[in-house]
Amino acid sequence: MKMDADVRQKLISNGLWSLLIYTLPVVLMFLAFSITGQRPWQQTAQTTVPLLRFYQWFEHALGPLHDYGLTLFVMLLGIGEFSFGLYENRWTKTERATDIACFAASHIVLRPFFTYVGLKLLPIVLPGLKNSFAWVPFFWGFFIICIADDLTQYWYHRLHHQVPWLWRFHRTHHSAAYMGMAMASRQNVIYTIFFSQIYLVAALVYLGLGGPALIVLALKGVITTLAHSSIPWDKPFYKYKLLHPVAWVLERLISTPATHHAHHAATTDDGVGYYKGNFGNMFFLWDVIFGTALISRKYPKSYGISHYQGDQWYAQLLWPIFKSKVEGSELAANGPMVK
Amino acid sequence: MRLQDFTLLGKKILVGIVATVVPLLILVGSLYLTRKVLTRDSASEQVSSRAK
Numbered sequence: 001m002k003m004d005a006d007v008r009q010k011l012i013s014n015g016l017w018s019l020l021i022y023t024l025p026v027v028l029m030f031l032a033f034s035i036t037g038q039r040p041w042q043q044t045a046q047t048t049v050p051l052l053r054f055y056q057w058f059e060h061a062l063g064p065l066h067d068y069g070l071t072l073f074v075m076l077l078g079i080g081e082f083s084f085g086l087y088e089n090r091w092t093k094t095e096r097a098t099d100i101a102c103f104a105a106s107h108i109v110l111r112p113f114f115t116y117v118g119l120k121l122l123p124i125v126l127p128g129l130k131n132s133f134a135w136v137p138f139f140w141g142f143f144i145i146c147i148a149d150d151l152t153q154y155w156y157h158r159l160h161h162q163v164p165w166l167w168r169f170h171r172t173h174h175s176a177a178y179m180g181m182a183m184a185s186r187q188n189v190i191y192t193i194f195f196s197q198i199y200l201v202a203a204l205v206y207l208g209l210g211g212p213a214l215i216v217l218a219l220k221g222v223i224t225t226l227a228h229s230s231i232p233w234d235k236p237f238y239k240y241k242l243l244h245p246v247a248w249v250l251e252r253l254i255s256t257p258a259t260h261h262a263h264h265a266a267t268t269d270d271g272v273g274y275y276k277g278n279f280g281n282m283f284f285l286w287d288v289i290f291g292t293a294l295i296s297r298k299y300p301k302s303y304g305i306s307h308y309q310g311d312q313w314y315a316q317l318l319w320p321i322f323k324s325k326v327e328g329s330e331l332a333a334n335g336p337m338v339k
Numbered sequence: 340m341r342l343q344d345f346t347l348l349g350k351k352i353l354v355g356i357v358a359t360v361v362p363l364l365i366l367v368g369s370l371y372l373t374r375k376v377l378t379r380d381s382a383s384e385q386v387s388s389r390a391k
Contacts, residue, residue: 019361019365022362022365022366023365023366023369026366026369026370026373027369029373030369030373030376030377033373033377034377034380037381039377039378039381041374041378133367133370135374136370144366148362148366151362152358152359152362155358156355156358159354159358163354165347165350166351166354169351190348190351194351194352194354194355195355196355196356196358196359197359199355199359200359200362200363203359203363204363204366207367320340320344320347320348321340321344
């Protein structure tokens with residue numbers, strides 16, 4: 001299956017624009033330093049901003065739970081969704097097994113793996129560069145990490161939708177016929193293990209941007225989990241006229257349940273579903289900038305993949321190492337490359 | 340796993356590496372240049388003010 005010439009053209013032009021966007025926070029920081037005369041690398045001690053101090057206090061207050069704060073948040077959200085019956089009767093045995101296996105792989109196996117790689121590999125790959133950019137002020141570091149992390153994930157995600165041979169690595173994330181907190185970590189292991197933004201941010205943390213990265217990743221974890229959740233927290237913003245200006249900004253800036261649920265829709269025929277776009281994770285702004293956005297205030301009637309017939313959990317978690325036994329499935333040994 | 344699966348994995352890893360390395364080089368290069376250019380500027384300003 002070949003890529004459309006139009007899609008290829010857009011990928012190239014949007015990709016080139018992205019290279020400029022990556023430099024934007026550093027260019028603005030350069031201009032700010034030029035105007036103000038600030039030279040933070042000449043200061044002997046770094047000051048800690050109140051937001052980071054609060055986060056460090058909060059982490060300390062959580063005690064042994066601080067490493068798994070987001071995991072705990074996701075689990076509580078899941079219990080809430082389950083208690084309110086938001087999965088209805090679509091959470092079948094296969095889907096339960098897939099969700100639980102993906103959640104466990106992501107939170108129990110891959111997180112320690114990424115930490116190990118960060119601690120052991122980076123001093124070898126970037127020798128002598130530890131904390132080289134620790135002079136970057138918190139505000140600018142926050143700006144840099146926001147763009148570095150989320151724009152990279154936007155591209156990683158978009159490529160897995162628009163490049164046909166990459167799609168099957170991402171298919172597991174879209175196969176469920178429901179939405180919920182588990183969707184955020186429902187991924188094929190190969191897709192997750194090569195998440196580019198994780199290694200990029202790990203390298204930036206090693207180079208000295210650890211403080212801003214802590215805040216950005218906490219914020220991103222909350223936004224992306226809530227965008228996948230079946231709790232429609234954005235509905236009041238569309239319902240009350242007073243909140244409409246806030247809704248207008250929110251739905252363009254970050255992923256909301258409405259825009260992200262549209263990305264998980266089973267069809268685009270209803271004018272609500274839009275699995276061909278809305279690729280943003282924390283920021284929806286990338287979709288607005290690159291013309292891949294469909295802003296919706298309605299929720300799709302059905303989710304998932306129209307031709308999905310419930311592949312085994314191990315095939316969804318570890319394809320292409322393990323193949324599906326479902327005849328004609330994209331994950332089967334001789335399955336078609338459908339998109 | 341068949342040979343074509345290994346090829347697919349290899350291509351996928353390559354995409355991941357490019358998507359990591361390109362922004363990293365842009366950011367490291369621009370941060371390095373920021374410091375280098377502004378340090379040189381402030382050094383030359385100090386020299387010229389001393390000469391006056």
